[in-house]
């Protein structure tokens with residue numbers, strides 16, 4: 001039972017900002033939320049008979065954070081490239097010169113499974129320390145059957161090791177490997193006819209994703225990948241309209257993808273298509289910030305159209321080395337104009353369905369007991385502080401992790 005604090009339920013049926021229940025109590029049993037309400041109405045046997053009590057000390061408890069877009073498994077870093085970019089080179093120039101994603105592919109293939117798991121576990125632990133209880137991890141730095149599947153295997157292993165939920169996404173169509181520089185069709189055959197079926201057969205992937213971009217894959221190529229995923233029962237995601245408008249958002253909507261991610265260059269037409277299809281907008285302000293992009297995603301239009309706004313870290317070595325979900329909330333507010341409440345909902349209630357989860361992201365009776373406790377006076381502080389970590393406890397499936 002969690003006592004002596006306030007609950008940001010984020011439940012729309014609670015008519016207060018953040019779905020706040022002040023001086024609230026949350027009781028957990030069998031990995032689920034058994035009771036939530038004001039302390040003066042809490043059943044006495046629940047509070048007094050609790051096997052374990054968490055004292056919130058006047059702070060707040062929120063749903064555990066859901067980071068719905070990460071590439072947190074990789075070999076090496078791209079710190080040297082960061083230095084080159086500060087010397088004047090652009091992300092696209094570095095990518096075309098064989099740097100960028102392909103340099104991380106080399107480092108990832110060369111890393112041992114143990115090294116990949118160790119460095120991934122450290123980054124995952126950083127997210128958990130900041131309240132994350134569900135995380136999506138993409139492959140995409142293997143770019144052949146063996147190494148893509150190995151990334152997904154390591155992601156699955158991290159779930160058991162970290163004690164939180166890991167959702168895996170096959171991102172074979174992240175970049176064209178050098179070996180296929182003159183054979184795009186051959187590589188897409190490999191992704192669609194070998195990687196996807198094998199990952200689905202072995203239960204290694206929950207979704208497929210593709211990088212729809214001039215330096216990535218064309219809309220037709222991405223459609224082929226998401227179709228192949230769907231044929232094997234895997235949900236779709238899409239990296240869309242980050243550096244240019246290739247109509248990625250509308251494509252994601254048309255293909256029934258759960259989300260279109262990035263969206264800096266998305267048109268009004270793309271926004272309308274997403275709204276009609278129910279496609280969520282995953283905003284990744286860490287990449288916008290780190291690449292010093294100028295054009296912001298059309299947040300006002302997305303909001304007006306009723307498109308769910310999701311915020312994620314995009315944790316990756318090249319364009320968003322953001323290992324703090326709270327930093328992503330802050331960037332979403334400062335750079336993209338979300339309110340702190342929208343940002344927090346974007347990393348909880350709005351994020352869970354992007355990974356196919358309907359049982360979390362809200363503090364409500366019957367929901368999975370994924371909770372994060374914070375030493376703050378108001379939930380807005382989660383998006384306010386930069387570089388602070390007010391997280392005092394993390395509970396995943398009813399089990400306290402820290």
Ligand SMILES: [Zn+2]
Pocket residue numbers: 069070071239314
């Ligand atoms: Zn990404």
